[in-house]
Amino acid sequence: MPRIAIAGASGRMGRMLIEATLQTPGCALHAALDRPGSPALGQDAALFLGRTSGVPIGDDLAALAGADVLIDFTRPEGTLAHLARCRELGVNMIIGTTGFDEAGRAAIEAASAKIAIVSAYNMSVGVNLVFKLLSVAAKVLNQGYDVEIVEMHHKHKVDAPSGTAIAMGEAVARAWDEELKEIATWSREGITGERQPGTIGFAALRGGDVIGDHTVVFAGPGERVEITHKASNRTIYAQGSLRAAQFLAGRSHGHFTMQDVLGLN
Known part of the structure; x- marks a missing residue:
């Protein structure tokens, strides 16, 4: 059962990912991260669904410890900060963030020697x-x-x-x-x-x-x-991301795409 951390937990995509994780058999919500100063900090990650998950939204990246994979659809600067911590902790990543410059793409490639990463411009199947x-x-x-x-x-x-x-x-x-x-x-x-x-x-x-x-x-x-x-609905990106998270289970390093996840390569 992959233990999943989600970045940008109070955003539209973050909420989609939280809902999909809680509804998907074989996946467990481990951590929910948001930016410092977010009004959502301290709230239960599933509050918007009218239920509890037992996972509070926080801004301390130490919460990544023990996660199997972080799913990140934030901004390049935030994703790269998360990437550095995931590399330290040995946490795999699903990166749906776009807009990286050459240096950012190089950092992702370098990190893939230490952790397993699925990155894609679009996670939709x-x-x-x-x-x-x-x-x-x-x-x-x-x-x-x-x-x-x-x-x-x-x-x-x-x-x-x-x-x-x-x-x-x-x-x-x-x-x-x-x-x-x-x-x-x-x-x-x-x-x-x-x-x-x-x-x-x-x-x-x-x-x-x-x-x-x-x-x-x-x-x-x-x-x-x-x-x-x-x-017509952002849930397609969430479902594709969870499929990628399951693909990474048991992988220790490497840089993959959704084409690899779907067996299209």
Whole structure:
């Protein structure tokens, strides 16, 4: 039974993770962490559900001791602080946080020599299936097809394009034996000239309370193939994270993705 710690316990994603952990047979809630000064500190982690879990929300990372895995969907700076403590304590991690710079990604890779980590731009099982479908589609539609990626998220999202959109672009670029950074068109404005063959275009929309919509368009002569994923509830990320936590059971180190968790690699 994996003993699970959850970061950002009073946030929307944190609450989803707490609820899913308490409802999933074979998983146990070990610790619930929040930022210093949070009004939720000291409350039972399941108070929002109208029940008790026996696990109070705290800000002391010493609570990680004894956990098997920490699930973290916070911000890069917070996740990296948690990563350092998990490395010290030998606690595995599920990282759903996006927006890391090169140094942050390097820190995660280095920590994976000491602890087991699953990191993914998106923990949804459906989205990770889409990554596989995109790889297949890109290999078939590799001549005469233009690729455009359109994503939309809620108005509070602070990064663009989304990590999931970037991962979709990377899936296509890998299938073409290319580096995404070399062929991506991140934005367009003004007189841009004709579209360059072999590039991948991105468009980011923000508004309302959209959880996450992603469409990859393969536009060719006389036809258009679109692969779309739409999230209607954040529970998909929580369920995928718990699946990843169970995957890490018994693993002492290594860096894995949701493709590994789902057996798609």
